Each structure stands twice: as structure tokens, then as C-alpha cells.
Amino acid sequence: MAEGEGPVSAVLAIPAFLGSFGGAIDFIFSQRESVQAGEPIGGLSQIWDLLATQMAVSILALVLATAIALPLGVWLGHRGVGEFAAVAIGNAGRAIPELALIALMVAFIGTGVLNVTIAVTILGIPPILTNAFVGMRQVDRGAVDAARGMGMTELEVIRRVELPLAVPTIMGGVRTASVNIIATSTIGSIAGVKTLGDLILGQATYGTEGVIAGAIVVALLALAFELILAAVQKTLTPRGLVLQRAAARVSA
Amino acid sequence: MTGQESAAGGSEHAAASVVFRDVTKRYRGAEADAVEHLSLDVPAGEICVLVGPSGCGKTTAMRMVNRTVEITSGDIEVGGTSVTERSPAQLRREIGYVIQQIGLFPHRTIAQNIATVPALIGWDRERTRARVRELLELISLPADVADRYPAQLSGGQQQRVGVARALAADPPVMLMDEPFGAIDPINRERLQNEFLRLQAEIRKTILFVTHDIDEAIKMGDRIAVLREGGRLAQFATPAELLMDPADDFVEDFVGADRALKRLALMRVSDIDLWEAPLAFAGQDTAEVRAKLAGAEVPWALLVDSDRRPIGWLSDRDLAAATVPHRPDSSPDPVLDRDDVLRDALSDLLQSQTHYAPVVDASGAAVGVLSLDVISDFLASDQAKVEEHPATARPHD
Amino acid sequence: MLATLTTLLAQVQIREAGSGATTCQGKNEAFCPSYVIDNIDDYVSPVLEHLVLVLASVLAGFLVAMVLAVLSHGRRWLIPVFIGTTGVLYTIPSIALFLLLLPITGRGTETAIIALSLYNLQIIYRNANSGLANIPRSALDSGTGMGMTKRQLLWKVELPLALPEIIAGVRIATVSTVAIATLAIFAGAGGLGEILYNEGVQRGVFKTNIVFGSLLAVSLAIAFDGLLILVQRFAAPWRRARAL
Ligand SMILES: Nc1ncnc2c1ncn2[C@@H]1O[C@H](COP(=O)(O)OP(=O)(O)OP(=O)(O)O)[C@@H](O)[C@H]1O
Ligand SMILES: [Mg+2]
Numbered sequence: 001m002a003e004g005e006g007p008v009s010a011v012l013a014i015p016a017f018l019g020s021f022g023g024a025i026d027f028i029f030s031q032r033e034s035v036q037a038g039e040p041i042g043g044l045s046q047i048w049d050l051l052a053t054q055m056a057v058s059i060l061a062l063v064l065a066t067a068i069a070l071p072l073g074v075w076l077g078h079r080g081v082g083e084f085a086a087v088a089i090g091n092a093g094r095a096i097p098e099l100a101l102i103a104l105m106v107a108f109i110g111t112g113v114l115n116v117t118i119a120v121t122i123l124g125i126p127p128i129l130t131n132a133f134v135g136m137r138q139v140d141r142g143a144v145d146a147a148r149g150m151g152m153t154e155l156e157v158i159r160r161v162e163l164p165l166a167v168p169t170i171m172g173g174v175r176t177a178s179v180n181i182i183a184t185s186t187i188g189s190i191a192g193v194k195t196l197g198d199l200i201l202g203q204a205t206y207g208t209e210g211v212i213a214g215a216i217v218v219a220l221l222a223l224a225f226e227l228i229l230a231a232v233q234k235t236l237t238p239r240g241l242v243l244q245r246a247a248a249r250v251s252a
Numbered sequence: 253m254t255g256q257e258s259a260a261g262g263s264e265h266a267a268a269s270v271v272f273r274d275v276t277k278r279y280r281g282a283e284a285d286a287v288e289h290l291s292l293d294v295p296a297g298e299i300c301v302l303v304g305p306s307g308c309g310k311t312t313a314m315r316m317v318n319r320t321v322e323i324t325s326g327d328i329e330v331g332g333t334s335v336t337e338r339s340p341a342q343l344r345r346e347i348g349y350v351i352q353q354i355g356l357f358p359h360r361t362i363a364q365n366i367a368t369v370p371a372l373i374g375w376d377r378e379r380t381r382a383r384v385r386e387l388l389e390l391i392s393l394p395a396d397v398a399d400r401y402p403a404q405l406s407g408g409q410q411q412r413v414g415v416a417r418a419l420a421a422d423p424p425v426m427l428m429d430e431p432f433g434a435i436d437p438i439n440r441e442r443l444q445n446e447f448l449r450l451q452a453e454i455r456k457t458i459l460f461v462t463h464d465i466d467e468a469i470k471m472g473d474r475i476a477v478l479r480e481g482g483r484l485a486q487f488a489t490p491a492e493l494l495m496d497p498a499d500d501f502v503e504d505f506v507g508a509d510r511a512l513k514r515l516a517l518m519r520v521s522d523i524d525l526w527e528a529p530l531a532f533a534g535q536d537t538a539e540v541r542a543k544l545a546g547a548e549v550p551w552a553l554l555v556d557s558d559r560r561p562i563g564w565l566s567d568r569d570l571a572a573a574t575v576p577h578r579p580d581s582s583p584d585p586v587l588d589r590d591d592v593l594r595d596a597l598s599d600l601l602q603s604q605t606h607y608a609p610v611v612d613a614s615g616a617a618v619g620v621l622s623l624d625v626i627s628d629f630l631a632s633d634q635a636k637v638e639e640h641p642a643t644a645r646p647h648d
Numbered sequence: 649m650l651a652t653l654t655t656l657l658a659q660v661q662i663r664e665a666g667s668g669a670t671t672c673q674g675k676n677e678a679f680c681p682s683y684v685i686d687n688i689d690d691y692v693s694p695v696l697e698h699l700v701l702v703l704a705s706v707l708a709g710f711l712v713a714m715v716l717a718v719l720s721h722g723r724r725w726l727i728p729v730f731i732g733t734t735g736v737l738y739t740i741p742s743i744a745l746f747l748l749l750l751p752i753t754g755r756g757t758e759t760a761i762i763a764l765s766l767y768n769l770q771i772i773y774r775n776a777n778s779g780l781a782n783i784p785r786s787a788l789d790s791g792t793g794m795g796m797t798k799r800q801l802l803w804k805v806e807l808p809l810a811l812p813e814i815i816a817g818v819r820i821a822t823v824s825t826v827a828i829a830t831l832a833i834f835a836g837a838g839g840l841g842e843i844l845y846n847e848g849v850q851r852g853v854f855k856t857n858i859v860f861g862s863l864l865a866v867s868l869a870i871a872f873d874g875l876l877i878l879v880q881r882f883a884a885p886w887r888r889a890r891a892l
Contacts (some may be wrong), residue, residue: 014806019751020750020751021751040810047759049316073370087410091823091873094820094823094824094827095823095826095827095866095869095870095873097827097828097831097844097862097866098827098828098830098831099830099831099833099841099844099845099867100830100844100858100861100862100865100866102676103848103849103858103862103863104858104859106849106858107680107849107858115353115396120656140351140353140355140358142351142352142354143355143356143358143726145351145353146349146351146354146355146356146357147322147368148320148344149315149318149349149351150349150368150369151341151342151343151344151346151372152341153341153374159356160357161761164359165359167356179738179741182741183741184370186744187743188665190845190849193833197743200743200744200747201834210750211747212747212750213749215744215748215750216748216761218741218743218747219740219741219744219748220739222739222741222744223740225740226735226736229847238359238360240357240359240360240361240401240402242402243403243404244358244360244401244402245873246403247404
């Protein structure tokens, strides 16, 4: 896949019925003159730069958000305290527009990778926190009671019983967080971080084809995250739990 | 009998007594005590049933033993030492616990579920595996369920696994909170019987909670009837409870059919039978008629040379000079000395004669049971002395 | 409450700013109530546009979700198909979706509404589906036992019993949409994003508009949330006691 008119772009760019999509795909694979003239735009190397930045910010934010929200939500859920706060934070997370958060950050804190990462992390926290809380609370009380009654310490109850059983709900939260994070890191480009949003919001520079190319790559990135997290969830979900749910569905 | 040897044989895990000393529990924010000044003494190796109406504090009383509920005042001793002297986790690993909702871990296999406490106290793999195999046998489940998950077992099987899990580390004391509550009556009865058979082998000290008086009578060596607020209304053997309810509350709770329930606790051998007027084939009928004159039973029982019943002799049979070989009527129902009295009564009521010969283990007639015998027995004081819980016998 | 607070702050600011011609907004202070009050007309159409985006997309998403839910209710194999498809759509960041539609529907309100509807579709379908699946067997049996046809069962028993969960889905969808619709500005559809982005970030990072735009978006979300909580109670009086 060389720069410029590679065989890949030749194949991909041709179908006329793809219209702008064809142009966008072409944009991804081959470099070209900027709309306003000047620096060359498009092509795999530029796409890769933007993608790498966005992935770095997104992965870091997802890890940070999980590191903060998961222990907190797990602990609160285990203790059964702070339900109101946990649920309210989840609701608030949905009500805060990512555009507003980024704009406020630009206005009051500043631009740059660090700030954007913090903002993106903030939007990743609520779903993980709420789902971790709910997931822990949803664990069959009988199992928890039995665990404690057999002499497990609180940490053992969490590690051996509650956490494995809460995996599907917790991972649901992580997946929602991932959707939020990719969306927010995209518009991080208005805070001076060159993510794929730079293409999407840069019609003047990149033209419609560039904008659509950016949208395509962001969409693929989001789907890739989703697929990976779904696979992680599948690996972490205990088999017995899957069987239990299947049994519950049959009898329902 | 492998189960018996390994489970009951280890003297280090011999059953321990459980003693409640003036135990009170008030939940935080509650206006009244959930359990009030409860004193109970459960000897080692016995089943003590806590029974009472919903919300009377049975679960609370039981859970204070393993400190899943903290005691407000008073003390509980297990094996002679106060439960407060051990850390809760330590204590709980030494007390088997079967909860009302079964509470198997859905994400762990049956073997892993059963091995929960052994894993916590660090048994090695070989020992754990052997113990799991042994317990599955003890609860009559095939060895291949070991690798299945709880969702792949029926409710009754899950309940049995719950019991096995509680037994895993061979604890001297077991707490069982309505362990058969979630099961249909037929399987429930089967599990009860199975459990009693098991208990005859393992001889644990068991605190057993139920709100079903019939289950209490069946399972308990002793029954603690609790009333609202966890106050002890009566602590007695099942027989005493049925004979002599302490007050109106207990009498009500035990039910109007307590006379019948008492019969379920006894066997035919517990009762003074009527002497059977025996007759042998070929015997002079005059001799038989003379014997009948002084007997409570109006008919003679024809038996063979081993005294096994052949049939009742009618007046027409006795009209001949000698006793015939074949009498007019069969001897049915023939009762066994070891039959439960309630079942014997049921047989009697269905027969036309209202009399039934009773035989011993060799089949030889030892007496006659009649409705009159039973009602006299229930009315007499002697019942109090002679009753033993039928369920504790090895025949069941 | 917000309004009173704004007025109160405004009075304070006017007195302070009275002396100089270089006003609050000239210094780009954190929030200039005087500016908002003076230019209040400028905010009306973004708010109205935003309302249209939210209401139209929730309504469209709701209708399609209900059709899908009823379709898949009797045909269980459709459920994973619908969940999968709507899930993929949900995963794609809204801003990307807006622009992916660009070649098909062009720029404008229509595009934004379609994209937002697809989000609402996923949320509401999921809830409607689980609402219909969780109806107690006994309710269905007694319905059938009384001689209801399948259709009657659906309308008289299943949908009413699933209603609380459906409305819960609508509530989540609406609140999320209020937030996401700020991005509609990038699809050329106006809305509160106009205040935040065009009149805020793009106008030399004009703080007053960024703050006020954010406040408007959050207040709108809270207002919708409150409204739908009321609807929830009204629609399921039997659950009023334990409404969250
Ligand atoms: N964790 C708790 N906090 C406060 N009150 C409680 C708690 N658990 C139980 N209670 C109260 O204590 C009393 C006794 O409850 P307990 O669960 O011991 O009853 P029970 O006899 O086991 O009833 P059931 O047969 O219904 O299981 C009840 O009034 C109950 O409401
Ligand atoms: Mg109870």
C-alpha cells in the first residue's frame, strides 16, 4: 500500500455509484492537493497520524476512567451505599453534552492533549460507575449471603462472587463509556488536538471528501473498540452465568 | 458406608453443642427486639428446629450463631466457647450454613461450589477432590454432575448441593434456614427423609429453621417454638409439644390435628396391643371358642406353625369340630411392629374389620391393633412416657 | 430558578460595568448576564431548533422502535438481528453519523433528525423489547384464558404492562438526545451547538455563550427528564409507589 495511486485505491475509488463515498475512500488512500492549496492532504500517512492521536487519547481515557470509576462503583455497590449518587452521576453523564464540556474546557482551562484527555475521561466515568454499582447490586443476594456465611472476607466476597457475576453489566458500562470517549475525542480537535475530528470539522481545508473520510474512519474506530470490548466481555463472562441466563430465558 | 467412616469418624470434628444464653437482638432503628432474651441449649449431635410464624425472629436467631447478624446482648457458645471469641470469618468456616435461597454460585461448577470452604481454608487439590466425590455420593448425586453448573441442575438437586457445600469442611455445627422451602411437597418429603438418613450417619449439631410445624415435628429432636419478637414459647421434644402445648399460642400453632400428628411420631410397637386369640389348623374349635370368650377381639386369628397369620376365623368356621385349613376371610391388613402408627391407623380405617394382626420381623403374630386400642392409647397418660420420635430410628 | 439567578447576577454586573465602555463581554469574563439579557432574542431560534431536533427524533425513533419491537415480539429470531443492527448504529459516534449521511441527505435539519432518530431507536427498542419479554407469564395466561386474541393480548395486556419500561427508554433517549443534538451544528442543523460552537468557540472563545449554551442544554435535559418522570408515574399508576 504505497502512497499515491496504489493498486488498492485504484480498486476502491472506481465504483461511481459510491459517489462521495468513493471520493472519501480515495481520500483515505491517496494524498492530494489541499482545497486552499498549500500542504498536501489525505492519504494513509495523514489518516494514520490523526487516528493514532485519537486512539492514544481514547485508550488512555478509557483506562483512566475505568481505573477511577470501576473500583469506586464496585466498592459502593458492594457496600450498598451511595445508590442515589451512583444513579445520579449516570444520569448527569448522559445530560452533559460533549460539545459543551469541550467548549467549557477550551474557555476556562485550556487546550492541548492533557486537557482533552481529562475531559474525555470525565465523560467516560459515569456509565462505568453506574453500571459497576448496579452490576454489584444485582448479584443474587443468596449467593452473597452464602459466601459471607461460609466465612469469606469482604474482599473475597467481591473477588470470588460479586465481581465475576457483575461482568456483563460492568462491561456494558465500559462499552457505553467507549462510545462516549470516541465521540468526545473526535471533537477534541476543536481543543487543538489533531484527532480525526480535524477532518470532520475541517471542510474548508479537506473538502467534503475529507470530511466523509474522517467520518468513515471514526465510525470504523468505534466499531473496532466495540468489537474488542465485546470479545473481552465474552471472555470474562463466566460460563455458568451464561448458562443461567439461557435457562432463565427458556423458562420465562 | 464410606460416608459414615470419614464424616463421623474424625473425632476432631465431632459435633459441638450450641448454647444461647439470654440472647437479645435489636436491629438498628427498630422499635422492638427481633429476638428477646432467648435461652436454648442444643446438645451435640441433635437437630434443634426453630419454628414459628413469619417474622418471629427465627432467621435472626439462627444467624447470630455464625455472626452474620451481630448479637445485641447475651452470648452464644459453640462447643463451649463464645462465638465472639473468634473472628467472624474464622467462625463461619467452622459452621456449615445452608441458606433459604440455596445461594449456589452460578458461575462456579458444582465441584467448585462444594469446595468453597475447603478452598478458603487451603486444602490441597487431592483432598478437596476426594471430599467432593465423597459428598456427591453422600447426597446421592452422580459423580458426573461435578463439572456441571448450577443452572444445569433441578431445584431439588441444587438444594442437595447446598447441603453438601455446607458439609464440605466437616463442620461440627450446621445452620439450615428453611433448606427445603423452595421445593414441591413430594420432593420435599424425599429430601427430608434423605437428610434424616444422612444425619443418622453424620450426627451433626443442627439448627434448622422452618415455619412448617409438620416439618419441625418430622425433623426435630427438639423444637423451639418462637412467637413474635423471638420470644421462646416452648422448647420441647416433638412428642411433648404435641402432648402438652405450653399455652394457647403453641396449641394453635401446633394445630387442631395434633393427636394425629402424634401418631406420626410413633410406631405400632410403642403401643400396648391386644392379645391375639390364635388358632391353629386342626385344633379343637371348643378350645378356640373358650379362648375367645375372654379376649377383646371377637374373632380368632388362624396362624400357621410359625405363627404367621393366615386369616380370621368366622362363626361359621368355628361351627365345625376342628379349625379348617382355609378360613373365610383373609388376615389383611397385616401390620408390622415397625410401621408408623399413623399409617397403621390409615390401613385400619380402610379395612372392613377395623382389627389388624401385628407381626414382628419374622412375620409371627404378636398381637392385634384396633381403633379402640389407638383411641385408648391417645387418651392415656402412658403415651407421654413411651413416645419416641419415630424419625430418629434407623429404619426410615 | 435559573432565570431569577440570571436576573440577580445581571443587576450586580450592570452596576459594576456601568463605568467603562469596555464591558464585561469586551473583557470576555466568565459570564456576562447583561450580554445575555441584551441579546436574548438571539437565543430563541437555537433553542427552538434544538427542541425540534429532540422532539422529532425522539418521536421518529419511538415509532420505529415500537414497530420493530412488536414485529420481533412474535418472532424471537428477529430480536438479535434488530439488537445487533441498532447496536452498531448506536456505536458510531453521532458526529460521524451526521457526516456519513451527508452524501445521502445533504446538510441540514433532516440529516440531523435521521441520525438522532437512529440513536433513540436503539435505546427505545432495547427497553421495549425487554419490557415485552419480562411480562409475567401469569398475566399472559390469564389473558389467553379469558379468550383474548393475540392482537388483543398485545394491546390490552402486553403493551400496557411494558409501558413503564418503554417510557424509561424514552426518558433516557430524550435526555441523551438533548446533549447529542448540540453536535447537530456540524450537520448544519443549528440548535444549541450554534451558541456553543459558532457563537462561542469560533467567536474568539466567547465565554458567556459557552457558559450560557451549556446551561441551556443542561436545563433543557433536566426539564425533559422531570417531565418524563411525571409521565412515567401517570402511565404506570400501579408502580407509583416505587418509581425511581
Ligand atoms: N436486617 C434487618 N434490619 C431490620 N430489621 C430486620 C432485619 N432483618 C429482619 N428484621 C426484622 O426482624 C424481625 C424478625 O425477622 P426474621 O427474618 O428473623 O424473621 P423470620 O422468623 O425468619 O421470618 P420468616 O419466616 O418470614 O423468614 C422481623 O420483624 C423483621 O422485619
Ligand atoms: Mg427467615
